[in-house]
Amino acid sequence: MSSAVHAEPAMTLRRRRLHLGTATKQAAFGYAILLPTLAILFIFRFLPMIEAFVIAFSKYDLIHPARFVGFANFVDLIHDPLFRNSARISLIYVVCSVLPVWPLSLGLAVLFNQSLFLKNVLRSAVFMPVVMPAVVMAVVWTFMYQQDGVLNTALGWFGIDPVPWLRSSSTALPAVILIGIWRATPYYMVIFLAGLQAIPTEYYEAAEIDGASRWAMFRDITLPLLKPTSLLVMVMTVIVAMKVFAVPMIMTGGGPSDSTRVLPLFIYQTAFEFFDMGRAAAMSVFLFVAVMLFSVAQIRIFTRGED
């Protein structure tokens, strides 16, 4: 009799213990399958970031042992006209390559968000710049930018004199920026298009009944509802523009007379052509802070208006 009374709690306890056992086992499995990812990200992402800060405070040329120099690298950078020029070039590149991409990609997305004859084929065609590998793009555009190349020939049809493009320090940066815009616009068009398609059509139908103009609908429905997508595009375009490397590296190598030496290119050259790891790491820290500030600041500005 008494054993029967005790049987139930004992069983519950055993069941609970069994349950606890499977929960722990499952947690262990959860950890186990996350482990390779954590290991790789730690060794190849976080460790380098930590090390970047360490190297930034040392003098290191890959041959002699690293030696702590305090803030010397940073102080040198601030007084280095080459670095200041490079930071300025990067800033110009970011501003000028990013600002046109926003309206262009959004505009294209709006065009493609309506019914259009041969829409899918045309959308694929517009998307083609994204498909082209960056290095190929640099080669093909270098060819088109030649003095007697196709772009100058085309300009000639409109009576415009040949532009020296990559040969002149005043046109090389715009030429590089132009390619950045060419490549980025269809990319962000796709993202905007996904954002547009997520907006319920009911809003537009209701607005139409109220007699709203197309512009009013765009301003009062599309833009506000596209806010999250727009923020993302803004942050992404800025960060991508800050990282630009392959195109200026291949097309100009930073020239003529440093006019296209963007920051990543300067970091690369400082580290792997002049073997000044400390200074390169200090510049990396600078770039890192710039990337961080941008994403954080833009997210702040954006969420301020909400609620």
Added chain:
Amino acid sequence: MPGIADTAARGRANATARETRPGPRRSKPTQSLAHRVWSHRRTVLAFVLVLGAVAISVVPYLWMVLSSLRTMTNMFSVPIQWIPNPVNWRSYVLAWHAQDFPRYFFNSGVVAVAITLGNLLLCSLAGYSLAKFRYFGRGLLFVLILSTMMLPLEVTMVPLFLIIKRFDWVNSYQGLIVPFLVDGFGVFLMRQFMLGIPKDLIDSARIDGASELRIFFQIVLPLCKPALVALGVFTFREAWDMYIWPLIIVSKDSLRTLPLGISLFMSSYGTAWDQLMAIAVLGTLPMILLFFFLQRAFIQGIAVTGLKE
């Protein structure tokens, strides 16, 4: 053309709402061409704008292909020789053998495939763990993984090179592949997708006695196919495109990837434009094929980078 009819209907409702009325005849079948164009003017304008964008996007491709087939004597001829005559197929043969391009293609293929497979496996394992398991520190780990998206290679390349050097992985496939086997964004993507998989499905498989690994491979992964295809195509494209990292850690010719080979070819054969364009065409071909056959996934892979938490 139901598409155009839709827009026309919308445009019409709009036109009625404002006071611009092209006339009551526009819905009748007997209207003139000019009239039809006028009543569809928004669609026509949109179409023209889109055609302009298409031209800007496609002309460099066309020019690349046409120039690869043109002889050097006709390369810069005025007026432009649009259709290559004679057709210069030899540029492809010459370019292909000018450097060890077969090897570069092979290397790029190995690296891109390995990185893609690694990401498919590791990102989905990590995403599964973060979406469907409960354990101490999960939220923090997720945030840490996400934060790696803010550490671009251009920022970490100097110390990363030093780490790879310490591993003695300079000039090796490991050095090209292992640091990129998993990616914070890929984990995020897979996690978001796996949150949508019903827990009951997994629990009932557990009750049936399936092992955790078996559940992952036979139940969870098949359900993630759309996300996997998008992630796979996206990763492959990025890996095929990789330039700065191979440039840093590869100096042996036998390990050069295609982007390195092309840029080297450009600096040494800078004026052999027919051959340069030929190798440019060949280097783009894998991406074109990928885009042609997996177009949806290709575009989806980019659309999802616009995902927000």
